[in-house]
Amino acid sequence: MTVTAAPPAPATASPTAPASRSRLRHHGATLALLAPAGITVVALVLVPLALVVRNSFAAPDAYGGVQGGFTLANYRELIDPVYLKVFGYSLGMAALNTVVCLVLGYVVSYWLAGRPPQRQGILLLLIIVPFWTDFLVRTFAWINLLSPGGPVNALTDAVGLTDGPAQWIPSQGASFIGLVYAFLPTAIFPVYATLRGVDPSLGEAARDLGCGWWRVHTKVLLPLVRPGLLAAALLTFIPTLGVFVIPVLLGGGKNQLVGNLIVTLYTEFRNQPMGAAASVVLLALMILSVAVLGTAARRLRGKTS
């Protein structure tokens, strides 16, 4: 080593040593910043989830507790037609609710997007404010609206559709109205956001090229908002599967959704392992629908871009 070559050596070595040290410090800071969120997720999501999964394979004891051990009996029992009916009914309700919300959501979004820009903000606020209101409060509002002698009843009386107080609550119809009302905003937002990004001259071009009212939608606008519709479907279908307040308050608890079944198994039957098994099946159904809709969305994106 020559004398002249020596001085550069520490010059090149010195920056690397602090760099690795600072990277370590950087890592430490990252971990520290992530810790609150990480601990929350682990403690409040992963641990309970692991407990539920564990319990779903356990045997119940006679006092509503869990006995431990490993058994598939809980899942085997869920295959009983009584339970299968609840799952089937839930899937059907969620599908129907999704379809109705998508149709209404598209119609409302299309109408909204055609309003003058200043007014769109106010109209959107009218949709958002109830959406921010508590779920339970909104459902109770419908009990008042649909009660005998309530505003809806007064209206149908005035029009001549009904004569005197009508008993609409509890009923399957009232329960469905509640579901649609609860999830309509979640369907509107993604569809409206997508539709607003569509160049208005595309609709005019479609008309110019021979499309009547119906085909402007089917040939041009609907294909273009398909990503928004898929997002809306996801946001409507999955939460509907887990709903339990609405069927209780508006449906009288007669036609149960999976959410109600789980509550019943845990509280009334005091059978934690069965409730856990039903929860795991519900979770699996949700993950499956996310996967199906997600794949559809990805395939769509690949086709348009």
Add this chain to the structure above:
Amino acid sequence: MAANHKLTKPILADHMSPPPVSPPPASAEPMTPAVRLSGVGKVFGTAHAVREVTLDIRRNEFFSILGPSGCGKTTLMRMITGFEEPTEGSIELGGVPATGLPAHRRDLNMLFQSYALFPHLSVADNVAFELKVRKLRPKAEIPAAVDEALALVRLTGFRDRAVAQLSGGQRQRVAIARALIARPSLLLLDEPLGALDKKLRAEMQLELKKIQREVGVTFVTVTHDQEEALTMSDRIAVMNGGRVVQVDTPEGVYERPATRFVASFIGTSNFLTGTTDGTALAVPGLGTLPVPRTDLTGEAHLAVRPEHIRVCREESAIPAGRAALQGTLQQSVYLGSAVRHHLTLDDGSAFVAETHPADAAGPAPGGRAWAHWNPDASRVLAE
């Protein structure tokens, strides 16, 4: 000066005179115009966007609606397409009243400024869109028709591309192919060259003209670009404040503007205001100038194009029969193809002349100078 009249044939009210250059109508019914607007107007709330527009657009002509932004030209076009209904007057398309006819039932297509290509469809599906929707051709013939339409706009081989993969110029070509594949009798073009860069614009000007001749479709463009309108059109309607102020050939609107607005919007003009007796114009503070014979009397305006004006130092250098004004030469700017002289007249107003660089050197800046022109090259205007 006032004695130096050179009278030539009087210039008629130009929007009434037949245009000197116009293509022969190729249609079987030469008398039916492609578009007839009769007293068309449109009111939005309290705003009168278009007023009393009456004009005929002939078959197979390249017609331009030219005006500054906000003059109502876009609204007028949207009424022809059927996107807006006129609140006054009526529109006939090919001799058939179009009032109340929805846009998708009109035998016309539009080239949108944003091109409005459907992003979820390929180039071929975009081009074939109208044939499929209107079921104009058997399915088996559609690919050949698409290839033919793409060949017309020189995009052969682009059929399977996605719209997102195309450049701006290519998108416009696809939009033209899509708009022309069903051979409409009328194509409306909304600012067709506005989104293109300068070089592409010049190329497309010529190409649009060529395509129009090839397909024999009436083209109506809407533009605020006077150069675009002058180079492409057979006739131009100049709009201002919701009204059509002049309908004429490019040469007509340039050489014989009907109003001061037209004279200043298309090219540049110098204006002098005074009183006329039909043969001369007395301009307060400047003197009396010979003008082409006019039926106007009383207050009138004289419009003179800068390129018709010559500049010299001595009064003796002015040829006989020319209108002349004296002023101070402020500046001469060399532009390559011309030299622009900025003068201040004796009443303080600005006056611009443009001469050829090869012309004899003019007066020095800062000195007194004469501006003179052939009276026949000037225009007397009432407003």
